[in-house]
Amino acid sequence: MYITDAHRLAMNDILIQEKKYLEQLNTLYQQRELAAAKQLLEQSNIVSSFSSQLLKAKIYNTTVYYSGDRSLYETIATTLVEATVFIETIEQQIAWNLEKGKLALYEGDYTTAQNLFQQAQKLSQKKKCDLSFLKSKLASCNVYLAKNNFYEAQQIAKESLTLLNNCSQEEPYNRLRAKVFNLLGRIYIKRQDYTEVLRMSSSALKLSRAYKAIDEELIALNNLAVGHGINSAYKEAMNYLLEALELARKVQHRKQIARCQSNIGSIYAHLFNYTEALRRYEIVLTEYEDIIDASTKVHLFNNVGNLWFTQNESAKASSYFEKAYEAAKQINYREMQAMSLAQLGRCAQTIGKSELAILKTNAADQFFHKVGTVNGRQINSITQGKLAYQNKNYTEAIRLISKGVFFAKQLKDDLTQIKGYHLLSKIYQEKNDLAQAYRYLNVYTSYREEYSKIQRNRQLLDLEIQHGIQEKQKEIERLRIENQYQAQLLEQANEIKAKNEALSEVNEELKQFAYVASHDLKEPLRMIGNFSQIIYRTHQANFDEQSKEYYHYITEGVQRMNALLDGLLKYATIGKSDQPDELHQLNEILDICQLYLRQTIAETQAVIIIDELPAIWSDQSLLIQLFQNLLSNAIKFRQKDKHPHIHIFATEEKDHFTIHVKDNGIGIPEEQQERIFAIFQRLHKRTEYEGTGIGLAVCQKIVKRLGSVLQLNSKVGEGTTFYFNLPKTKLK
DSSP states (O other): OOOOHHHHHHHHHHHHHHHHHHHHHHHHHHTTOHHHHHHHHHHOOOOOOHHHHHHHHHHHHHHHHHHOOGGGHHHHHHHHHHHGGGOOSHHHHHHHHHHHHHHHHHHTOHHHHHHHHHHHHHHHHHHTOHHHHHHHHHHHHHHHHHTTOHHHHHHHHHHHHHHHTTSOOSHHHHHHHHHHHHHHHHHHHHTTOHHHHHHHHHHHHHHHHHTTOHHHHHHHHHHHHHHHHHTTOHHHHHHHHHHHHHHHHHTTOHHHHHHHHHHHHHHHHHTTOHHHHHHHHHHHHHHSTTTSOHHHHHHHHHHHHHHHHHTTOHHHHHHHHHHHHHHHHHTTOHHHHHHHHHHHHHHHHHTTOHHHHHHHHHHHHHHHHHHOSOTTHHHHHHHHHHHHHHTTOHHHHHHHHHHHHHHHHHTTOHHHHHHHHHHHHHHHHHTTOHHHHHHHHHHHHHHHHHHHHHHHHHHHHHHHHHHHHHHHHHHHHHHHHHHHHHHHHHHHHTOOHHHHHHHHHHHHHHHHHHHIIIIITTHHHHHHHHHHHHHHHHHGGGOOHHHHHHHHHHHHHHHHHHHHHHHHHHHHHTTOOOSOOEEEEHHHHHHHHHHHTHHHHHHHTOEEEEOOOOEEEEOHHHHHHHHHHHHHHHHHTOOTTSOOEEEEEEEEOSSEEEEEEEEOSOOOOGGGTTGGGSTTOOSSOTTTSOSOSOHHHHHHHHHHHTTSOOEEEEETTTEEEEEEEEESSOOO
C-alpha cells in the first residue's frame, strides 16, 4: 500500500502524542498520584501499545494494593490479556509475567503468582537480563513472605543482596537494593531480630529517599518505627510513624495508613496509654479490615487481647486471643499460633480454669519446640509454673518459673520477669526456705521499683508526645488557614502573574520548613551516628589509637548536637500546654524533683533543706522542670571540697510569695550574671562541667510564664541564691 507524506505526518503526530502521554502517565504513577493517573487513562484515546497497556496494569495493580478496591481485578486481567497482542521480546514477556504474578499475589493465589515469577526468572536467565532476574527473585520473596515462610524469604533476599553487590550503582539497581533491604527488614521483624531491622531499614530509607521511591520509603519508615519501638526509643518511633502516616495519607495508601495506625497503637500500649492504644487498634479493625493482611490481623487481635488482659478483663482478652489463634492457623503463622495459645493458657489460669490452661499451655509448648525462643514462651513457662504451684508441686513450679524468667530476660519482657521473681519468693516462703524467699523478694522489689520508674517516665513521655502531636496539628491548621487567607487575598486583589508565582513560592518554602522542622531535623545527625557505629563495629579491629580518637570525636559531637536539638525543642515548647493551671503544693513538687534526682543526690551526698512552701497556681510539669533544673544546677556547680548544701525557702509579701533557692556552690562572677540566662551560653569548658547551656534559659522562660523574672544574688566561692516572685492568686 502506498503511504503518502500526509499519512506519515499523521502517524508521526500520533507517535509524538503517545510518547508525551506515556511520559505524563508514568510521572503521575511514579509520584503515586494514582487518582490523576486513572483519570488520564479514562480520558485518553491513544492507540494501545505494550508499554501503555503494561503501565495501565501497573497503575490499577498499585491502586488495588493501596486502596483494596477488588472491583479492579477484572479490569487488570482484561488489560493484561490485551497486552499479550503486543508482546514481541523476551523482556516484554518477563515484564508481563511480573505484573500478572502481582495481580495473582494480591488476589491471594500464591501458587499462580509463584509460577509466573519463576517463569520470569527462567526467561531472564536465558536472556541474561540481570535486572529482570533480580526483580523476579524479589517477587518470589514476596510470595514466601505473604505465606509466612520466613526462612525461604530470607534465603532469597540474601541471595539477591549478594547478586546486587556485584551490580552497578545506577538508579534501577539502587531501587532494587532499597527493596531488598526492606524485605530483609520485614523478615527480621517477623523473626524478632531488631538490630538487623534497624540496620536494613536505615539503608532502605536512605536509598528510597534518594530515588523518590515512595512505596519503599513508607515501608522503611514503618520498619524503623518498629525497630526503635522495641528498643524503647518511643519518641523516635513515633516520629517515624507520624512521618509515614502523613506520607501515606498524601498518596492515599490505605494499607500503609492502617499499618501506621496499628504501630502507633503499639507505641501507646508501651507508654501505658491503653485507651488511645485500643482506639487506634479498633480504627484499623473497623475502617481498614478490608485491606489489612492476615498476618496484621493476627497481631492486632493479639495486641487488643493483651490490652484487655492488662486491664483484668480476661474474658474479653480470651475472645481476641481465640481470634488471633484462628487467624494464625489459617496462614500457618506458627510463631503467633504459639503466642496465642500461651495467652489463652494464661487467661484460663487467671480465671481458674486449670484443665483448660494445661491443655493450652501444652499445645503452645509443642509450637515453641518447633519455632524456638520467640515472644510468648516466657508467658507460657510462667503460666505452667503457676499451675504447678497451685498443685503444691513446688520443685516443678520453681523450675518452670525460673525458665520463664530466663526467657523473659532474653525477650526483654520486664513485667513477666518481675512477676516471676514475685512467684519464686512466694513459693520459697511456703517451702519455709526463708533465705531464698528473702533473696527473691529483694530482687522483685528492686525490679518493681525500677519498672515503676520506667512506667512513670513512659507516661510522662506519652504526655510529651501527645503535646508534640497537638502542637503539630495546630501548626498544620494554622498553615492551612493562612494559605486559605493568602489565596483569598490573591483572588480578590487579582495581582499580576509574577506576584502570584512569588507568593506561591513563599508558601511552598513555608510548608517545606514546617515539614523539615517537624520531621527531618535530626535525620542527618541520626544517620551520622548510625553509620559511624556500623563503621566502628565493622573495622574496629583495624583502628589505631588516632582512629579511635576520631571516632570518639564523632560520637561525642553527635551526642552533643542531639542534646542541643533536644534542648532547643524543650526551650521552644515551654509554656505551650493547653492544660489548665491547677493549685500545686510546692513541697510535693520538690518531692517529685528529689525522686527524679535521687541518684545524683546520693552520689554527691547533697543536703537539701526545704522549708514549708506555699501552694501555687500553675502547670505541674512546668514547676517540676523549673525546680529540677535549679536543683541540678546547684548540685552540678558545687565546690570540689564541699558537699552541696541547698536551702529552699519562701518569704511572704502582701500579694506574692518570693521563692529562694540558695546553694553553697562556686558562685557566679558579677559580670557574667546577666549572660547566664541566654540560651546556649556557657561560663565553663565542657571538660569542667557538662551540659548544653540551656538549663537557666529554660528556667527563666518558665518563671516568665509564671508572671515573674528569675533573679540572683551570688558571690564567687560562697554560693548563689536564685529567687523569683509568685502571685498568691491565679493568673488570668
